[in-house]
Structures are given as C-alpha cells and as structure tokens.
C-alpha cells in the first residue's frame with residue numbers, strides 16, 4: 001500500500017479484507033489499484049475492493065484482469081489521483097506473458113519498483129508462461145535501473161532464496177552478510193523488503209549468471225558448461241525448480 005495524506009493506492013490485492021481493514025484503521029480512502037499480472041493471489045481482492053465504488057484499476061493489456069479499467073502496455077505512464085507519484089510501465093514477460101512492473105522516481109526519495117512476481121530478493125519468479133529468454137531479458141531490464149531503486153517484490157521468499165543462492169555462490173561474501181542481516185530481521189519480525197537493485201546485483205544469482213562462481217556451480221551441477229547467459233539462466237532456474 002502506498003499512502004499520500006488520506007489517499008491510499010494498493011498493489012496486487014490478493015484479498016480485499018486486509019486492505020479494507022487497513023484503510024478503515026488509518027482513515028484512508030482507497031483511490032486506485034495497480035496490478036502486475038493475472039494470478040489469483042494478485043487479483044482476488046479487486047472485486048471486493050471495487051464493490052459499490054468507482055476506483056480505477058490499472059493492469060496489463062495483454063492479460064485478463066477482473067475489473068480492470070485501464071489497460072497498460074510498455075512505456076505507459078500512470079498518474080493515480082491523490083498520489084503524488086507517476087509510474088512508468090515496464091513490460092517484464094517471463095513469469096506470465098503479459099506481466100508488467102511499475103517504476104517511479106519520486107522528487108524527494110530514491111526510485112521505487114513494484115515488480116510483482118518477476119524479481120524476488122535473491123531469486124526470481126517461476127516461468128509459468130514465458131521462456132528463459134523472456135525472463136532473462138526482463139531481469140536484465142530491471143537490473144539496469146539505478147542501484148538505489150527500492151525493490152518491492154510481491155512475496156517475501158528471501159530466506160529460502162538465500163539458502164539456494166549460497167549453494168550456487170558459496171564464496172560470495174556479500175551474500176553471507178546479507179543472509180545474516182535478513183536472519184536478524186526475521187528474528188525481530190521485520191520484513192527483509194524492500195530490497196534494492198544494488199543489493200540484488202550483489203546477491204541474486206539470477207542477476208549474476210555471468211559470474212565465474214555461478215558458471216562453475218552450474219557446470220558442476222548440470223554436467224556441462226552453459227553456452228551463454230540465457231542458457232546459464234535456464235539451467236539455474238531449472239536447478240532451483242528441482243530443489
């Protein structure tokens with residue numbers, strides 16, 4: 001949820017009840033819904049939140065989004081009434097074919113990225129519809145954003161992702177430091193998110209398929225050297241799927 005004064009914007013509401021409860025508790029008016037892709041855990045709350053009121057629902061043009069009022073393609077701009085933030089739409093196919101992400105550069109804060117199930121901290125989404133080529137290109141696109149960009153993933157799978165990442169890059173000191181920090185956060189019942197693009201560039205094996213240790217681990221696990229970056233990404237995704 002993004003709050004500006006009394007206005008609230010929610011992203012990927014899988015369930016209406018906690019959103020309604022948060023708005024009621026904080027005296028907020030829901031002024032819009034952003035959707036990244038069509039999976040039920042991202043759209044299941046739209047009907048309930050829109051019942052009896054007209055609020056705009058932005059979502060990917062290439063997917064069937066219940067209640068969508070504005071269909072978005074790559075490069076579109078989104079201005080949510082009541083929220084002093086303008087988003088740019090990035091097409092990031094791979095997890096689903098029409099998946100989009102939202103990127104904003106606030107005047108007084110670091111950029112922020114709402115990336116749904118494309119990029120997770122220390123991991124990435126499964127390839128339900130797209131190819132390794134799609135997902136690798138989408139992740140490269142996100143990796144090219146400014147390092148300070150705050151990354152708001154749709155799920156917190158950080159600790160289990162870090163366990164896999166440590167198997168792929170046991171020699172990555174930044175990864176070990178980040179894992180220790182995340183474990184402390186979880187012990188204190190605090191989220192490990194948002195991450196940043198800079199952190200992900202240093203710890204996320206799916207953004208590091210050209211790193212020497214990642215390539216060596218893939219060769220060892222798969223019994224052959226990856227042909228190129230896309231092949232390395234495909235082998236890494238398959239390895240994680242089987243864990």
Ligand SMILES: [Zn+2]
Pocket residue numbers: 037039095117
């Ligand atoms: Zn999904």
